[in-house]
Amino acid sequence: MPAFTPTPFTPAQLTELRAALLNWFDRQGRDLPWRQGQEGRRDPYRAWVAEVLLQQTQVARGLTYYQRFLDTFPTVQALAAAPESEVLKAWEGCGYYARARNLHRAAQHVATHGFPQDFVGWLALPGVGPYTAAALSSLTGNEARAVNDGNVRRVLARLHAQTHPTPAWVQGHADALLDPARPGAWNEAVMDLGATLCTPRTPQCPACPLRPWCQAHVLGTPTAYPAPKARPAAQEVHAVAVLIGTPVCAVLERRAGPLLGGLMGLPTQPFEPGAPGAQTGALADLCTRLHATPGPALGQVTHTMTHRRITLHLYRADGGPDPQDVRTAALSRLDHKALHLAQAHAAPLFGPE
Structure with a gap:
């Protein structure tokens, strides 16, 4: 053609x-x-x-x-x-x-x-x-x-x-x-x-001027017309994240990379979900880097960005750097989901704010 x-x-x-x-x-x-x-x-x-x-x-x-x-x-x-x-x-x-x-x-x-x-x-x-x-x-x-x-x-x-x-x-x-x-x-x-x-999917042809x-x-x-485009399958990405502090005052790190570069977010560490002990090891490595002690799991959230589907496994942690007010920081939707999860399902861990 x-x-x-x-x-x-x-x-x-x-x-x-x-x-x-x-x-x-x-x-x-x-x-x-x-x-x-x-x-x-x-x-x-x-x-x-x-x-x-x-x-x-x-x-x-x-x-x-x-x-x-x-x-x-x-x-x-x-x-x-x-x-x-x-x-x-x-x-x-x-x-x-x-x-x-x-x-x-x-x-x-x-x-x-x-x-x-x-x-x-x-x-x-x-x-x-x-x-x-x-x-x-x-x-x-x-x-x-x-x-x-x-x-x-x-x-x-x-x-x-x-x-x-x-x-x-x-x-x-x-x-x-x-x-x-x-x-x-x-x-x-x-x-x-x-x-x-x-x-x-539902063109309104009777009302169309053309x-x-x-x-x-x-x-x-x-x-x-046109024929549907073949779309690549979303790449599955898994990472652990830690919440040090509370859902409104937490340790944040600056993201890097083309998708979220410049934003702040909860500290994270990616891992391969199929490898034995990978998630536990990633959590240990992340907490070692932060000089923090890992705590209980709070749950997980997922979010799709471009051709990636990210699953974030959220844990509580203690110690580490000083928390900051998350309300004034620019955060991705993924981090907002994680903070909402912590607020909704783990509020008793933090006490009154």
Whole structure:
């Protein structure tokens, strides 16, 4: 299959298709806080924060996180001046914390040099890929750049009845359909269509403005396009963790690595669950490193991050470093689950707080 073939629509059909989708968007487009402002000239900071946040977060959840982040850092200058620990705390719960670290680094550049003026400028910032650069250049600079994300892929695959659309195929067709007069609105319209009507499992074809041109609708099998992607099995990771102190005042360590780097968390030690005595040995090694004495097991929690499913086996321990107030620290959901477990199931061990 070639990477891209020209759109099958005639110029007249393309004009009608664009008008149908944009008229629908003008009537039915989602009312989202980052969409305030003149079309094609949105506030670059608000649009940027929203695009980064929504890379791995659904809109319904993202609304709360977005407002919290903007309340904490209302301007790019405020974000640039903040310590990384405060940025991570404001991002807490959103996951994929590399996004927050990159946003912070990029804000420091923007605070000095100003916001990018085009696709190439956005693409040069840390953490900004082709999709985000296309979205921001079209939304804030009215640049004719088509976005390519999961919603766009699904809409275009159904429009053309394409079972296995490659990234190049999607980008080519997205470029061909883009309305050059309203590129930002067009990008948002395609994404809104995919998020609200052209959904993965229950597409609402009768209400779709693109139904007259949709080959998947003509064939009567819209959910067959695109074919599901094969997803790798989640890697199982096991670790022991210790709670020294209480669920609100505990010993914490700074995480490292691409997933949770920069966050604080309960001290942990990974182990291979199939090896005899591995869990006990990991607990002993962890407590030796902390100069602590292991105590009773408190239970276990699990959490899935990217392609990893982490099971944390939580123990009480005594001694070790001084505890700190966990309420002011940026913690992962995994650590919040562990602290909640300790609070719910082991409160008598700690007494009144």
